[in-house]
Amino acid sequence: MQASAGGEAICIRKVILMKEKLKSALDTVEDMGASYADARFVSRKVQSLETKNDKVEAFSEDLSQGVGIRVLYKGSWGFAGTNKCDERSIKETAGRALRLARAASRVKVLDVVLSEAPTVMDSYKTPFKIDPFSIPVENKIEILLDCDKIMAQEKQVKVREGSYHAFNEKKEFLSTEGSDIQQDITWCGAGISATATDSKENQIRSYPASFGGDYSARGHEFVDELELDKHAERISKEAVELLKAPQCPREKTTLILGGSQLALQIHESCGHPIELDRVIGMEASFAGTSFLIPDKKGNFQYGSDLVNLYADATQPGGMGTFGYDDEGIPAQKFDIVDEGTFVGYLTSRETSVLFEEKSNGTVRADGWQRMPMIRMTNINLKPDDWKIEELIKDTDKGVMLDTNRSWSIDQQRLNFQFGTEIAYKIEDGSIEGIYKNPTYTGITYDFWRSCDAITDKDDWRMWGIPHCGKGEPMQTMFVGHGCSTARFRDVQIGIAE
Ligand SMILES: [Zn+2]
Incomplete structure (x- = not known):
């Protein structure tokens, strides 16, 4: 989907509004005696897809948005977060972080001292060719189930699994030292595995890595380059061969x-x-x-x-x-x-x-x-x-x-x-x-x-x-x-x- 010029204008307006709310909360705690504070607005999107034995085992999409505020008061940290992003809630959250820092400062052992940091005003975005969230979920299911079919040709492979995950995080960081940073980071990854079984044991082979595959801060092109289907036959055969293989010597x-x-x-x-x-x-x-x-x-x-x-x-x-x-x-x-x-x-x-x-x-x-x-x-x-x-x-x-x-x-x-x-x-x-x-x-x-x-x-x-x-x-x-x-x-x- 293409972003329209109108859509971009709404987006920029939202960023400016959020920045004003964070700035106002930081100003408040600074006025109340905080020696340093920073605020992060984070919007995190996650899409998870799992397949097992020719079926979709799980699919979910999740969006989490909120603000985390860190306050340094008399050498002690206080931290609080909220998922309510209106001005009043953000200010209350900053106040809560300050109260926690105040309480901690009464029992501190050592003062927290921060090393010098540059004041940064910048934005950063990870480059990608294909937005993983723009690929219809049906296509992702097809990628995984195509591999499932290939792995199913080995009769002793009783469990065939596939997974695809995509993540995006948009962040706005503001500090009382004047830093103002926006980031937009996208990650995705996928993997397949074949588990072969005989009367005594199970043996598993995975590609490109175990526990869900491999991941990268790139777009869907990363998953395309993994060529999962080209490795499905090899891993299913290896899983079966492992059943007959000798035990690793000591x-x-x-x-x-x-x-x-x-x-x-x-x-x-x-x-x-x-x-x-x-x-x-x-x-x-x-x-x-x-x-x-x-x-x-x-x-x-x-x-x-x-x-x-x-x-x-x-x-x-x-x-x-x-x-x-x-x-x-x-x-x-x-x-x-x-x-x-x-x-x-x-x-x-x-x-x-x-x-x-x-x-x-x-x-x-x-x-x-x-x-x-x-x-x-x-x-x-x-x-x-x-x-x-x-x-x-x-x-x-x-x-x-x-x-x-x-x-x-x-x-x-x-x-x-x-x-x-x-x-x-x-x-x-x-x-x-x-x-x-x-x-x-x-x-x-x-x-x-x-x-x-x-x-x-x-x-x-x-x-x-x-x-x-x-x-x-x-x-x-x-x-x-x-x-x-x-x-x-x-x-x-x-x-x-
Ligand atoms: Zn670790």
């Missing part, structure tokens, strides 16, 4: 991780432990703290010298890509691990003062009703120069694992255990069959120090994770991980699940 061996699993390895063993609020114990309630204590910054050997990890909120198509974070800080790209050495955290305005630095812009909130906090953006592993065929050829004995099935990591983010859907057995430089129920375990820094090969940029791509959980009440966030394929030596595989 041994120490060479492990190659495909991109989809490596993305989750980066997420759990690098992305979470570098969140500075977690490191200093501010946000430890849901998933613990971190072994990467501040003393380690700049001198801890996190990985081998091949390992270069960086945060990049500017990466086109990344699920953690944006123009500005929810504190109005511009999206940034910076090093986390430089040639194996741990060099940087994800920070906020409040935590960056610890290192007498400015925030590197990683603060986001799950909708209007939550207080923003440090979240991963896109945490990526730089490619090296191996070709995937050369990497396999260079491996005498080992396994290549891909597509996550289970994960577990301790509260310090040190001792992890992952299960994947499939293992490819490598012998004398070639793939010689598959194993079922593969698992591997390790200690974060031992594992990354054992990395001795990474494939090149042709094998590198972004992976989107739309369900990263943090905080209580839990906030779900979209994050991205760019990586290729990597090899690790002497890794324990075949642990019991």
Whole structure:
């Protein structure tokens, strides 16, 4: 549908009206003694479609709109949100945030101090070719059910699933320091899976990733490029083959991780432990703290010298890509691990003062009703120069694992255990069959120090994770991980699940 000139005028008028309401609420709390305040209007649209065994299993469309206001008073935060967007309700909400900050200031241990931030007046929109909300739902159902038909040709595949999700978020951010930022971000993604069954067990294969597929901050063209139907036959056959495959052996061996699993390895063993609020114990309630204590910054050997990890909120198509974070800080790209050495955290305005630095812009909130906090953006592993065929050829004995099935990591983010859907057995430089129920375990820094090969940029791509959980009440966030394929030596595989 084309937006008419009249429609655009109504839209601009709405933005101006909302801005006036937010500004007036911020002025009020500033007059009442707040040292800082910001307000976010968020309008979030979600479309979810799930298919199962030739039927639509679930379909929903949801629109959530509201305003979240953060107030800093005598060194303490107060936060309140409302889904009523009239002037009076927004002002009352700002007053509530101020009262909460006042109460908190009476029992504070330390003053919240914010690092300097630029005053920004800007707007940002993710580019896309095809608006995913403009594609009729019938077409999306057809894409998934076409795959379902192909997967149904394997008689032992008893459960065939497909999913398609589209998201759009429009945000208006205003602060008492004069920032005024509009953002309009669109994401979408899809995936399919086949579960084969015999009298003893189930085996699943998914494409392009498990737990709903892969996602990107792009339009429907991303889903078209996934070519789900071209992979439906392969995954259904692999699921059936897994039923007959031998169990993954228990041994120490060479492990190659495909991109989809490596993305989750980066997420759990690098992305979470570098969140500075977690490191200093501010946000430890849901998933613990971190072994990467501040003393380690700049001198801890996190990985081998091949390992270069960086945060990049500017990466086109990344699920953690944006123009500005929810504190109005511009999206940034910076090093986390430089040639194996741990060099940087994800920070906020409040935590960056610890290192007498400015925030590197990683603060986001799950909708209007939550207080923003440090979240991963896109945490990526730089490619090296191996070709995937050369990497396999260079491996005498080992396994290549891909597509996550289970994960577990301790509260310090040190001792992890992952299960994947499939293992490819490598012998004398070639793939010689598959194993079922593969698992591997390790200690974060031992594992990354054992990395001795990474494939090149042709094998590198972004992976989107739309369900990263943090905080209580839990906030779900979209994050991205760019990586290729990597090899690790002497890794324990075949642990019991
Ligand atoms: Zn997570």
